[in-house]
Amino acid sequence: MIIARILGTVVATQKDERLSGKKLLIVRPINVDGSDTTGYVVAVDTVGAGFHERVLVVAGSSARLAQGMKDVPVDAAIVGVIDTVDVG
C-alpha cells in the first residue's frame, strides 16, 4: 500500500454501473515524511476521506477485496485515513 494525499475529485456520469454511487478521488502518492512525489492516481473511496487528508491506497486486484468493492472494476482504492506515521 502507498501513502497518498487527496488532491481533488472526479465526476463521471457515464460509467460502469457497478461504479454507481462510488466516490472517485484524485490522489498523489507522498513520501513517509509527507513531502509530495509526482504523478497521481484516480482511486475509489471506501472510507469517506476528505480533501487534503493523508490516506492509504491499495492498488491492483487487491483493491477489489475492500468491503463494498466486490466485482467492481477498480485497481486503486482508498482503504484508510491515516492518523499518524511514525518512522523511527
Added chain:
Amino acid sequence: MQLARVVGTVVSTVKNESLHGRKLLIVQTVDKDLQPSGKPMVAVDAVGAGVGELVFWCRGKEASFPFKREDTPTDCTIVGIIDSEQHVTR
C-alpha cells in the same frame, strides 16, 4: 517476495472494515547487501513483526492470501521474519 527492513508504523482509525484489527507497518525494501533500495511501502503484518526487524514481504493479490478466510485489501503483506542478518547468505 522482497527483503525489507521494518522502519516504522502507521496508525489509521477510520479504515475499511476489512482492515480492522490489522497492524500496519512501514517497510523499506533492501537489496542483497541489505542496503535500502526504492521507496518505503505500507505493509499489513501477517506474522507479528516489529520495528527494526528484517522481514520479507509479498506483493500483489497474493498479499491477501495470509488472511484467506476474510478478504483483506492489501497489496503488500509481511509474510516472514528473517532470523538474523547472518541468515541472509549471498
